[in-house]
Amino acid sequence: MKKLPLFLKHYCKNLAQRLILYFFFILLLIPFHENAGQSISFSLSGRVVDEQEAPLQAIVSIHELGKSVIPNENGFFEFQDLKPGNYHVHVTHIGFKSFSKTIHILNGDFFLEVGLVESEILLNSMTVEANPFKNGPLEQSQTILILDRDFIQKNNGGTFANAIEKLPGISTINTGVGISKPVIRGMSFNRIMINDRGIKQEGQQWGADHGLEIDPFDVDRVEIIKGPASLIYGSDGMAGVINIAPAAFKQNGEIEGHYSGMYRSNNDMISHSIFVDGNQDDFVFRARFTAQDFSDYRVPAQNFIYAGFLLPIFENRLKNTAGKERHFSFTGGVQKKWGYSTLTVSGFNQQAGIFAGAVGIPNSYNLRHDGDHRNIDIPRQDNQHYKVIWNNNIQFGKFWMELDLGYQRNQRKEFSFPHTQGVGPNNFGNLALSLNLDVLTANLRLNQQHGENGQSILGFNLQHSLNQHRGFEFLLPNFQSIMGGIFYFREQRLSENLVWNGGIRADGAAHDIEEHLQPIYVRFQPTGEFDQRNPDIKRNFLNMSGSTGLSWVIKENLNVKFNIGSAYRIPTPIELASNGVHHGNFRHEIGNSELLAERSYQADLNLALSKKKLYVSFSPFFGYFDNFIYLAPAPRFSPLPGSSLLWEYRQNNAIFTGGEIMMQLAITKGLNLSIGAEYVHNLNLDTGLPLPLTPPFSTLTGLEYKIPKFSNSIENLYLFVESRWAAAQNRVDRNERITEGFQIWEAGLGWDLQIWENSLQLQLSGQNLTNAIYFNHLSRYRLLNLPEQGRNISFSINIPIGIR
Template identity: 25%
Template structure:
């Protein structure tokens, strides 16, 4: 036994001391060294920058394949792969100037390819790019991405919509873990703060093959803030001010790394008063406060990488009931209000073998949601605890074939502690197994996959008490508060097939066909109460089937040094789409609606271009148009539009880039004209919405005043104080307009 222990210790010691290094020089097209280039190994969360002579060095790299990314503002990102890394490796790189976006590594897809090699079209935006648009919340920023919209309740609550699908049909990932926070409710926001998030990737279409149930409509994948470069310490503080809500957003972060260890921490506080509409009135009780804290610690060497991250998010937000009522700039929410507390703990481990690797993500989410009617005693108090696991094994590459095998699952419990029950106490268990194959030759790529999933939902019965007959502000009033016990299992097979090729040197085509599924949620299975906003008595259906869809996507992209053009088209057919329908009866003077199923179809797409005329290197013109139509296909022969389908939108932006002497670097100025068209294709229980045009201005850059250097941005959103009501605003039924003019000032200091 002693021999085995000694051998294990010696082996572990040798593993820690194994040294694979790569070094080299980065130059431009004129063979001049480029300093300050970021050299990053994504899987190890590890990086460095080139010195004044363009030289770099990275140590403790894993055996087998190693991917490195070389990026610098104004240059095309170079992504390189070293096959069969040695103890010492030399990699010299030449980077080329560009005016367009970097070719980022896409993390949310199966094989982590760079975008130009990816079979699936994925939208990638950095949070810095979204923040430069002056948006007040993370979801507002997401809604500026073509194909993405939001269902909003004032400025405090936003739910993402991808090509007309939202709620449980869109899956959100953060820190490599699926977010579970009672997302079925229309008044339940993301519970994520953009502070401490590096970028977001948007998969527009079914992604069930990688992510299981609830990815039927798409995925939002948030990449956390990167650790500091090796052997550095960084700290920064940022502050934003919002004129409309007299709001403030403060963030403080610090991070440090050695060759092996890395650590970061970031705290932020967000506070806003009621938002103001065009005539100067404020919408009562749309105020909110948010506290967010993120931290992470990581270790990596040549054999494995491990990163542990934690995120705490607390929301104290008002629920608007009066509309334009008592006027106040108080930032403490009045009753009724919500308190939402979210803990997210994630652990990512990658183990490297000679020619393969194992990637394991573990996650735990504790979500507590309280609603307060008239006092600080919660009428609704729900605890949702979720444990996630996701393991992917990347097999040794066989010729041109790359293969992944994976298992994925979830164990979830919902417990009620308040007087009112929105959904019953329940336990949910998921298990899925999948495989994917990628085959690449020249500029062609074929990718295919197959997956099986099983979900079991087991809920407890609950009998009514006298105090259960109350309205809650999530949109339900439980008449009697009764729930029958439920035990249902849902199974689904899904497949995907994609093909990418270059039709010509600058022209790329992608074609994807994929299926997805969504098991019905507890609200759809068990509801028994009045929907507050529409005075509907909603009755769940314990016999609902799984939603199953198939979507076809076509993407064409043309790109040269001064012109980019893209067109995306999709057709999405959903079997057994779940929605509410009137029964013709009433309870307590409220029309009764029940959950039923019919087939549905959605179709549309996005089109856009980016023009950078030569020799006006400082000028950019970008335009995009997005459209989606959603229809039910009733089995009785009728047809109706689906609810919550965003209106067609056309966005135009002119942006300039410049430097001003020695005091402003990387400066930018922009004007955006965003036109939303009339939405007349509405369901039988919606009203049409009028179109509107908003004008936004932006200005910013890096200011240098002696030794003091800081970033500044100034945005004017809805500059002409337009009064408008977005089609997907939940305050639309009360005729309450969206936010008026909002001036946003932001500064960021690196300490």
């Protein structure tokens, strides 16, 4: 705290005091409300059947309490000791559409009869509700994709972002193998918000080479909102939101363990993850530890061309692209009839090598094999992301209060040789850049049900960020930011088949960015003089946003959703004050302290036809962006070593339009066809050129065959084949490379192996089976003319362990 200004010390001290007071206030209220309601409690019981009135042993959950039960063999279930109030119940079962209903327990016990409708379409049968609306996807007016743990496990590519890119409208920006970040409808970075357990994930997401620090094994349920979501989530929800939520708590007295392992042949990746989940007398706990190690990855090429030079790729492996990861998480808390309160502590630790030609100028010498494909040499990056998250969901009469408090520390270190950057002896050794970001977050939401006809949410968000840097290079200055907002959301059921929603939000933010003076070196020796990379910058912002939409069930199987909204995004400190070589992007980037806040006007339509054997979804969108912020090449070269052109942050008006199509067809019993297509078209209205990093038109076609009972020991056998086709991307910005189209193939099989009382889940699959040479337009190594990974064979195993 010695380097902080006095007013910041005072602020942090007061903030800490307030948070402590809030903690004690909540802790005092919880037992009070528990005791107050002990004399009045009721039960929720019911029966789950199919269309022929046959009982089903589905999963019945109460969203607010995080509780779930499985009905008995006759389909009956029961929740006991419930306080009077409103509860949202959802029911899921494999092979059936999900069921959601808000019930009101006031003066007596409640009985619920649930009839599930059969469906052979997987995506149409799930419900997640990671968002704060407490309603199902049918009531929401935006395009939403829902994933469960089985989908994440089946498509685990080593990172969380790679696991979700098989959905239409979702792409990834990759730097090698272990570093990736999601793209929604052609937009990424600070235009997409990632919420982990209710808290906005904050790191260095402005960088294309900065991956998403999420353990891919520690993800149970995901909800992806495509389109403007600033109303509920704030500034960074302009393009969409990815909500990551934990699974429902175990039942009292139940404790389970789980082991997941994976091997990938292309880079010899070995992954292990151990998980324990339990509930003992309403004390809930979870713990996970994950370890991943991988070596230099293989490409189907022996050389590449950079800056007119033909350079070698020894043994078809990119030198220094190995890495290792160690992640952990622990959750403990209580689950009572008034709700629940949990505390989660997690850590993400990654060390990843950067291709030797990615920092400085590639040459044959630094590309030569060093004798160890698992060695992590310089240049490399070390990333740590630690989080403490306190989640509370508490009943106050007719209201449910959600309070999420979080602290994050994101530390990113980049190591490089000083002499390659024109720097001599210094106090930091090989530490080129260290960015340390501390973030405090508080989210408060009050949810009230208005009978059967709707609900309302009043919410408040507050976030304080403090960034400090070290190292012999400079890219981003020290800064502190305070952002906060308040919103009101209302949902109203106008008729049985028509739901309206809308809301308004006000936000404010303040950036305080410090001046930075960079030492000047001549012939690798410091001169004692300094270059001002950026001055002191103080900027304040105030914005309003809003949205409204309709969800109309025209017929039983046809749902139309329409949403319009105005979203905003506050310029980040990197956009306002950067001035240095960003090696992940191979360029010198410079900010603009005069940037204004972005404003968008977006419309989103979704048509969904859902039948027993067919699901079709069409989602066109259009957005006009006022003062869209982007990086563009300047007409001059950078004066800094190790870089070429100078790139500047600019603002222009732009449009984004396009759409996604998704179809699933059950051809015969057990045989399913899936087709997904996506297209993004954007245009800079001032230059008449496309915007950079626009994904090309692509399709993903898959065929899967399932055999529920193959033998006495093998169940749920499935075989699948998929083909990804991407068109050439010829619509590029100035100085952006055109990328040729490609087609790659993937195939595999999976099965459940019954051993004693355990059911082992196994999967064997192959990616890029033809070992095709292709380029991903969003890959950062594309700038070096490096192709993507070659053929890869994956094997995964999941072993549940029933402890009690």
